[in-house]
Amino acid sequence: MARIFKASICFLFAVLLTALIINIGKFTYQDSLYISPELSASAQAKKQEQVYLGGMPIGMTIKSQGVIIIGITDITTSEGQLAPSKAAGLASGDILTEIAGETIDNVVSLDQIINKEENAGQRLVLKYIRNNRPRITHITPACDSSSGRYKLGLWIRDSAAGIGTITFMKQTKHGYYFGALGHPICDPDTLTMVPVRSGDIYKCSIIGIKKSQKGAPGEIKGVFLKEGKKLGTIKKNNKFGVFGEMDEKIVNPLYPKPVEICKRRAVKPGRAKIIATIDNEIKEYNIEIIKTSFQKTSEEKSMVIRVVDEELIKKTGGIVQGMSGSPIIQNGKLVGAVTHVFINDPTKGFGVYLDWMIEE
Template sequence: MTSKSKLKVSIGILLLLLFLLFPFLTDMKNIISIPNEMITFQSDEPMSIPNLGSDYTVTSDNNNIVAEDSKIYPNEVGESTLVYKKANFPVKKVNVSVLSDKKVIPGGQSVGVQLHTLGVLVVGHHLIHNEGDTISPGEEANIHVGDVILEMDGNKIKQLEDVKPIVKKAGENKENISVKLKRGKEIVNTKLEPTLNKKENNYQIGLYIRDSATGIGTISFYDEDSGKYGALGHVISDSDTKKPLEIHNGKIVRSTVTSIEKGNQGIPGEKQAKFSMKDKQLGSITKNSPFGIFGKLNPELLGENHQKSMPIGLSHEVEKGPAHILTVVEGEKVEKFDVEIINSIPQKTPATKGMVIKITDERLLEKTGGIVQGMSGSPIIQNDKLVGAVTHVFVNDPTSGYGVHIEWMLDEAGINIYNQEKEAS
């Protein structure tokens, strides 16, 4: 046989093998595409599962779920294993978690926010003029912008008023001040020598410091079972240092939206709101994280006509397509506005940017130009489930922005929707 004939035979055999293996390779591709894990809630509608054809059967190892007609029916809370078989031979196993039902009240209310920092935050240096010298004692002591002053001479510093008497005493006694700082995750100790500002006739340390921050935001959810809430959907950072505020405590009060500064390309818009921190406190702030602010809420803030509690939707349940948000654009009235979910990423671990949304409601676009500051935290609802909250606007396209999946906000609030499932396993 010539080499040419051998080549033809080899090609023929190869083509025959590909023909025979093609169905198997297609099956393998479909099998690999089936997820290894599925999660659903006990009261959810049946969940569709991949159908590999009439040659395959799907069974469950217990009564927590029932597999039938390319769907699984949640039955009892707990863990199950779904098994795909061909000719009674297992080809794929899928872990299925049935979670106990979880409902929360979606928010949308506008709130005034005040945070008190852990210690006092250094936001800048300033120079002190004294007998021809111009110095900043704080800068010379290697105190950085963004540092948090925790203690001075062994005294805990909780607010601005705690600093002045310590500086005055040390200055009059010509003594240095021992300063304990928090710099990121590091604790730093240094010595600080107050300097007399003769023009103002007081001792100063050459630092600009701050102990609180205020602003407005939107409530995302309220959990009736625990009294906990979540808002904003993103961390609150200091306006000067741009670093996240480490908080000691905080509070929220009712706020009234008075006007809207519309957003344009390159310039984010903003809600203007009226509130007073002297008003009745309607909620505490115990946590400031990348997923928002969290604490306990007085349900009085929700008002008489608040939304009813609704199921939550996990990240893998969010679909591209129509949805709506709840927010305030005038006064204290919570209204519904249409949006479209452009993209959503199923997430197994917490992440802040899980969705991309676009405002499609003509009335909201006319009023705000899209997503504006103060709208952060507005709940996102799809298929009668609370699925997330608005977080950031795209500066170059104010009609669009990011959303965070609601399961991560609940987790940050200390509401563990997986807890019962974990105990069952």
């Protein structure tokens, strides 16, 4: 369920409809900016900031804020075929948030609202989001001949699930704040970023690996139990990853103590490592940062990396889907996370600076 972007990269996270068994497979130039003494002092203070390293797989479930349109269809009525959603100008990827003055929490609530006696067959005000911008339209539900219920002529989704890798955990007064993935969880059909109403993370076990090949990214297959013990809750899902809270940290046996964060201006092309869990064993693997981008403001695809570790290449062919969020370490400091694999060369991929993740 992963999607190819510009025919060269692929997200390393898959979004599925079932939360029980998840099959991942179907996601330089140097800074020469002048820094004032005041900024230098601030940067020096932040340099001491430390976090606990991730590298462990987690299962994730998200309930969306509103419902996401994944398809539009006609409705068979006593008057023939009607298409309320087409007439209202709706499209795949739109997020429906309110209708007839009531909040749309999920698929069931939408059905219940439009079938209320006062709403059935009436022209209703519908609020929705398209490309992160709120919009309003009017829609008239049509009565489906086979069921006798009013419908809008939509295929919709209100949840997502999948696995990824936790990047960091930061201790707070109330527990731990975590960041994972390095890119958003998106609807697999429309690529719409899933807005979070609520979400949870769980312990995940790896059950298999499919190696990457040129033109065909590999995948990590994992399993987690939705009914199992929750490790934490998801609060945010944005272009830099998934973020939330945990009561207790997951211990990385390679780095039981916190490590320093490396600011983006200090990240350089050269040797580095990633931490990933393959075959349920967490290990460090050698990579090269072959290009870094000057990013004055928060942007994705901060650096290009290449896997040079023979053991990892032998096991996975390079970067595989499911490694999204794997921490990138340079000179003993956390610099970012793995986010994408190159379709035509799976030993290469993109990473995102930790600066952008930690600020979330």
